[in-house]
Structures are given as C-alpha cells and as structure tokens.
Amino acid sequence: MDRRLTPATDRVALGSLRGTLDRPTYVPGQPARLAVPLADLLNGPRGRRDRQVNFGADLTVIERRGDMAFVQAALDGYCGWLPVAALSFDLAAVTHRVTAPATHVYPAADMKRPEIMSLSIGARLSVTGLAEGFATLATGGFVPAQHVGDGPAADPAAVAESLIGTPYLWGGNSRAGIDCSGLVQAALNACDIACPGDSDLQRKAFPEVQTLRRGDLLFWPGHVAMALSDDLMIHATAWTMSVTREPIADAVARIDAAGDGPFLGIRRPIGVT
The missing domain is CATH 2.30.30 (SH3 type barrels.)
Structure with a gap:
C-alpha cells in the first residue's frame, strides 16, 4: 500500500482498513480542519515535508502523539503528520x-x-x-x-499562469512556494477537477493522449508540466526555482540533455475540455 495514501501509522489505522491492514488499533477518525494559513504534511512526527495543506482543508485525525497528529486530507487522500495546534474542530460550512x-x-x-x-x-x-x-x-x-x-474557475492553465513567479519549493502547495505537482494540483482543483498530490500519482490518474491541447499534462520522471498551447508549457521548476513558461521543445531537449528524461508522454485530466 502507498504510504502517502494509507491512513495508518505503525500502530493505528482508520477503521476502513480493518481486515486489509493489520494494526493493534483501529479508529473511526476525527473530523478536523486546518486553522492556520499553511501546514506541512510530514512523513513522521518530526520528519520531512511530503506535501502541504492550506487553510480550511478538511482532514481526518487518525492518531495523536504528543503535540503532533497523523491526518488524512479529504482533498486527495494524502496522509502525514502536522501540529495538533494547527487544527480546528469547529467545522462551519465552507462556502x-x-x-x-x-x-x-x-x-x-x-x-x-x-x-x-x-x-x-x-x-x-x-x-x-x-x-x-x-x-x-x-x-x-x-x-x-x-x-x-463561490464557484470553480473555468481554465486550469489560466489559474497556473496566475502563479507565474511563485518560488519553487519541494512539496510546496501555496503562493509562498510550490513544486511541479503542487502547481498542477492547485490549477486543477481551482476548476473542481480532482487531482492527486504527486506527479507519479497524477500520471496514473489521467488517461494518455497523443495530441496536445491547452490544459494537458506533460510528464518526465519526477516532473510534470501543463500545456498552455501546442508548443508552450508552464511548470514549477528547480531550473529557474520558480513557476515559469517554457517552449515545450526546449524543455524536452534541456531535460533530456541533463539526463533527467525521457519524456513520458501526455495525459489529459478528466474534466479538461
């Protein structure tokens, strides 16, 4: 089972995993919401950042250890640890x-x-x-x-373009710092298109296509970009340490020359028209 998407620690699991995953304790989970502007989802109580969650994110608390909580995000199923102090249990309707x-x-x-x-x-x-x-x-x-x-945006590529200049941050999911998969997820989620958190999960989630159009996703090992047209893309990249536009042909050649290829193809998010 993928650690990132499995609502279980080494000793506690969500009750839905009973019979699938062996743990000493199973819990129903406690609904919560992020009450701070931004929080890292850590791979351990004092671990490194895997991803981030933004203010108002709905979460399920699965385990508490001291001042830390292991949670699963409702948005994409991503799991990780964050401070208990970052949570609210007052769940007013999100509008x-x-x-x-x-x-x-x-x-x-x-x-x-x-x-x-x-x-x-x-x-x-x-x-x-x-x-x-x-x-x-x-x-x-x-x-x-x-x-x-109070409604979705219409064009994921336009949402991505609004974040041009955002600094690159590994595992980042905000205007303060974002990575390649975080940019894609933010753009698609703004249009109410479900999207996983990491590029490998995104590649698995969407069907492959042969012809390129605006809003399609372009993949390399460990990297994803979004097409703005048939010859231009946008991505959050360590190459410039920012969100930037780049000609697709230039990116393919540059990434291949750096030994970070090969180009893995095009995927079309469900809901992009």
Missing part, C-alpha cells in the same frame, strides 16, 4: 475559496489595518456575509471580496 494567487485576512473591513494572516489560492472559507468590499469569515476576520469566489 467560498480564495481565487486570487494570495490574499490577506484583516481584523476589520479596512485594508489599512494590519493583516492578521495571509492565505493562498485554494484556501477554503466559511463566509457569513459580503459587505463593504469584504467577505466576513465565520472563523474571524475579513478578506477582500475580489479575492474570493
């Missing part, structure tokens, strides 16, 4: 999401007040009202109304 690359939360409906936190694209919000150009959050604070929406 909106952040649609801008990034935004601020203010203590009042006043952009001149010092911000209390920053949020990234895809953050999930419980909005109780819209007035005076701000969305009021059930969790406290006010977000500029221009930066939130």
